[in-house]
Amino acid sequence: MPEITEWRDRIWRYRLIGSRCGGCGSTYYPPRNSRCLKCGGDLEEVELPRRGKLLSYTVVYQAPTLYKYSTPYIVGYIELLDGTRLFAMLTDVEPDEVRVGMELEATLRKLYTYGESGHIVYGVKFRPAVG
Amino acid sequence: MEGIVAVGYGLVRVGEYWAKDIVSLAADAASMALDMAKQPSVDALYVGSALSGALGIQGNLAIHVADELGFADGLAVNISAGGASSGLAVLSGIDRLLSGSAEYVLVGGVEKVSDNLPSDVLEAILIDIDRRVLKYSGLTDAGLAAIMARLYMEEYGVSKEKITSLSVLDHENGVNNPYAMFRRAVSLDMAMSAPLVADPLTIFDVAPYGDGAAFLVLTTKEKALEEGLDYMEFLGYGVARNRVPISHRSNLLSFDASAEAASVALSRANISIDSLRFVELFDNFSITGVLALEALGLSGSGSGADDVWSGKFNLDRQVSVDIMGGLKARGHPIGATGAYQLCEAFMRFEEAPRREYGLVHMMSGFDDQAIVFVVGGGGSA
Amino acid sequence: MKTSNKVGIYGYGAYIPRYIIENSVIAQVWGKLSTPIKSKTFPSYDEDSLTIAYEACRIAIESSGAPRDRIGAVYVGSESKPYAVKPSGTVLVDALGLSRNTLSADFEFACKAGTEAIQAIAGLVSSGMIDFGIAVGTDTSQGRPGDELEYTAAAGGAALIISRADDGVLAVIEASNSYVSDTPDFWRRSGEKYPRHLFRFTGEPAYFHHIISSVRRFFEEYGYSPKDFDYAIFHQPNTKFPQRVAKMLGFSMEQIKPGLLSPIIGNTYSGATLVGLAATLDVAKEGDRILLASFGSGAGSDTFSFLVTDLIEERRAKPPLKAFLDRLVTKDYSTYVRYRGKLML
Numbered sequence A: 001m002p003e004i005t006e007w008r009d010r011i012w013r014y015r016l017i018g019s020r021c022g023g024c025g026s027t028y029y030p031p032r033n034s035r036c037l038k039c040g041g042d043l044e045e046v047e048l049p050r051r052g053k054l055l056s057y058t059v060v061y062q063a064p065t066l067y068k069y070s071t072p073y074i075v076g077y078i079e080l081l082d083g084t085r086l087f088a089m090l091t092d093v094e095p096d097e098v099r100v101g102m103e104l105e106a107t108l109r110k111l112y113t114y115g116e117s118g119h120i121v122y123g124v125k126f127r128p129a130v131g
Numbered sequence B: 001m002e003g004i005v006a007v008g009y010g011l012v013r014v015g016e017y018w019a020k021d022i023v024s025l026a027a028d029a030a031s032m033a034l035d036m037a038k039q040p041s042v043d044a045l046y047v048g049s050a051l052s053g054a055l056g057i058q059g060n061l062a063i064h065v066a067d068e069l070g071f072a073d074g075l076a077v078n079i080s081a082g083g084a085s086s087g088l089a090v091l092s093g094i095d096r097l098l099s100g101s102a103e104y105v106l107v108g109g110v111e112k113v114s115d116n117l118p119s120d121v122l123e124a125i126l127i128d129i130d131r132r133v134l135k136y137s138g139l140t141d142a143g144l145a146a147i148m149a150r151l152y153m154e155e156y157g158v159s160k161e162k163i164t165s166l167s168v169l170d171h172e173n174g175v176n177n178p179y180a181m182f183r184r185a186v187s188l189d190m191a192m193s194a195p196l197v198a199d200p201l202t203i204f205d206v207a208p209y210g211d212g213a214a215f216l217v218l219t220t221k222e223k224a225l226e227e228g229l230d231y232m233e234f235l236g237y238g239v240a241r242n243r244v245p246i247s248h249r250s251n252l253l254s255f256d257a258s259a260e261a262a263s264v265a266l267s268r269a270n271i272s273i274d275s276l277r278f279v280e281l282f283d284n285f286s287i288t289g290v291l292a293l294e295a296l297g298l299s300g301s302g303s304g305a306d307d308v309w310s311g312k313f314n315l316d317r318q319v320s321v322d323i324m325g326g327l328k329a330r331g332h333p334i335g336a337t338g339a340y341q342l343c344e345a346f347m348r349f350e351e352a353p354r355r356e357y358g359l360v361h362m363m364s365g366f367d368d369q370a371i372v373f374v375v376g377g378g379g380s381a
Numbered sequence C: 001m002k003t004s005n006k007v008g009i010y011g012y013g014a015y016i017p018r019y020i021i022e023n024s025v026i027a028q029v030w031g032k033l034s035t036p037i038k039s040k041t042f043p044s045y046d047e048d049s050l051t052i053a054y055e056a057c058r059i060a061i062e063s064s065g066a067p068r069d070r071i072g073a074v075y076v077g078s079e080s081k082p083y084a085v086k087p088s089g090t091v092l093v094d095a096l097g098l099s100r101n102t103l104s105a106d107f108e109f110a111c112k113a114g115t116e117a118i119q120a121i122a123g124l125v126s127s128g129m130i131d132f133g134i135a136v137g138t139d140t141s142q143g144r145p146g147d148e149l150e151y152t153a154a155a156g157g158a159a160l161i162i163s164r165a166d167d168g169v170l171a172v173i174e175a176s177n178s179y180v181s182d183t184p185d186f187w188r189r190s191g192e193k194y195p196r197h198l199f200r201f202t203g204e205p206a207y208f209h210h211i212i213s214s215v216r217r218f219f220e221e222y223g224y225s226p227k228d229f230d231y232a233i234f235h236q237p238n239t240k241f242p243q244r245v246a247k248m249l250g251f252s253m254e255q256i257k258p259g260l261l262s263p264i265i266g267n268t269y270s271g272a273t274l275v276g277l278a279a280t281l282d283v284a285k286e287g288d289r290i291l292l293a294s295f296g297s298g299a300g301s302d303t304f305s306f307l308v309t310d311l312i313e314e315r316r317a318k319p320p321l322k323a324f325l326d327r328l329v330t331k332d333y334s335t336y337v338r339y340r341g342k343l344m345l
């Protein structure tokens, strides 16, 4: 039952909860349960900034089953304002509108569903910043 | 390293085996390896397979392969570690021999992807790499490689053509490999204009998944000489891991684990990188092959694609890369790919002068766990 | 109805999807010559009434600085819930990082589910049971292909955070009224994808009768008249109805102008009057009085009077609705059909 595994991840998936090192300030997303990779310091939960810029991206044409009906879709490699880097799907933007360096903001969207009658999995996606 | 050698190899051409199940596919390749090694009594079997369990094909695969081969006793161990599965099977076999607990071991890998929907295979692969990062972002393995390719192009001002030239080289070299999935050369134009898998990567930047099985019989050098068997010697190996999840890495383009594994392997073998004759890259994508070249020390950072483009690693050069076609032309039966690379190195030593050294690089995910073997030819003949 | 303790709007936010389809494009597909509005929004393939509610709530909370730990109710009004059984509010609570010690339920009353949620929360806040509550009206309504509803059924939503006036509100809820009767103008049976309606019966005996009854009774009860209001928002299933009902009640086109969005965005159902209110609050000044009258099929109408305070400037929605209107892009029928899930897969 993947729904249960995914339920366990929902808070960080919905809210951009990451880890921050008390020692050196490094941040991580998804959150780490262990220690800081850079200095070995203790990590604490932190809500990461919702804005960032696009470092790189791809447009996926051959998709896994769960995303089969979302193609073509864009996945970005994003650097948040505090320097945290992560991968997330982009939305409300067409492939020919995407530019490396563009300003993005986090939003909540449907990621995929387990069929018409199945569970809906929501999570963070990024869109071009509005306003 | 203390004289561990391969004395037999066996493999099937990578492709689609509709009429074969995973166990008999493995047995076909293993039997060929055992024949070449003159049917030794095997003390342990290590079978790598990335997805046989995840795709619901056959769990606990090794005991079924052992049974199919008629092994009455001895260890039968299954190893699932993505693209590193068969590499770790080989390592485990070497360790078993080094510990003195075995005289002969059979090691290798098998993968069966044609029994499942391609999109289900993609899903299993992305979950295998990192469920939390890839599944929630919709990233496929090709998508992640595409993001790396675009970063590389931006960072170093390198054209896509130069990255893709590694695929062209693979196809050129694959023509000579009887076990390659694709045995035809392709032009750069054709590779560039092919359908996109994940922009900017086309199907020619992506190693094709296929069914396959490859096995090697390993023993001690002492035993091989005693039995009068030709062999390929394992001169050194190194294993290292990079950070996961991949989003926690400070530089996506730096394959630190591959670099570490190569450095350890070469120093154990006491061989300098300049004395290598060939290098087999785990180029599951053109860009990962380029990044591996740089990590292994064959090219400087940002110049790997340039070097391939300029022909520096062609067959007629001092160090040749992917001499049997690499993952792109031979095909990529994920958990068996590492064993294919070693079988191909062995094939090379059978034909070419034996005083040569080769380096074989393999990894799971994107440098998540890298294994490097330094090998050389030899025999009593 | 008046609350015993003064309550009002602490913060608000509205959201509409990026995509619109022009009525002329739909009309071309079905060979129709006249259309009710110019264009309507539709949700992207990854949006539903819950993600729209999330956006509206997030804007409301972030723009107002409402204390997340003091929000004691999340009521979501919608006729297009992602699940028939499974509340949207619980996802919102966790996605917005609100206290889990909260009331949460989904409200359904066709297009007036959102204003019904406001009434309920106003009562809870006034009574002291909770300090803050969020009322949301959100929909991704569907019209059967070729049906009259296909031209107007749109997507959008807005959220109001309600608190006691002494916590500092940007608009006081002065009074409200509700009027309902059994009127089968429009319905959707359980398990059905598209609603049914009785054509022109949705006008006179449904929309007009209920809004006019609700507003007139409200005027009688509290002594207001149209000239007391700077702005008015009426439920807007198309362009004509809200204009006509405004005229019948004695309101001018100027009064309804900032809140009349249906010509461009269509009928956002439970979102409609709240999105109109948000657009009006985006331009309102201290001392402005706003009338809102919703309509829900089945049928009923809620009327409210809001008096804008000096907190309006610092609490305005960021981004305002205009930022979303400015990013609208037109799509063709095939994209619309695909994103709306009208293809059988």
Ligand SMILES: [Zn+2]
Pocket: A021, A022, A023, A024, A025, A026, A036, A037, A038, A039, A040, A041
């Ligand atoms: Zn640290």
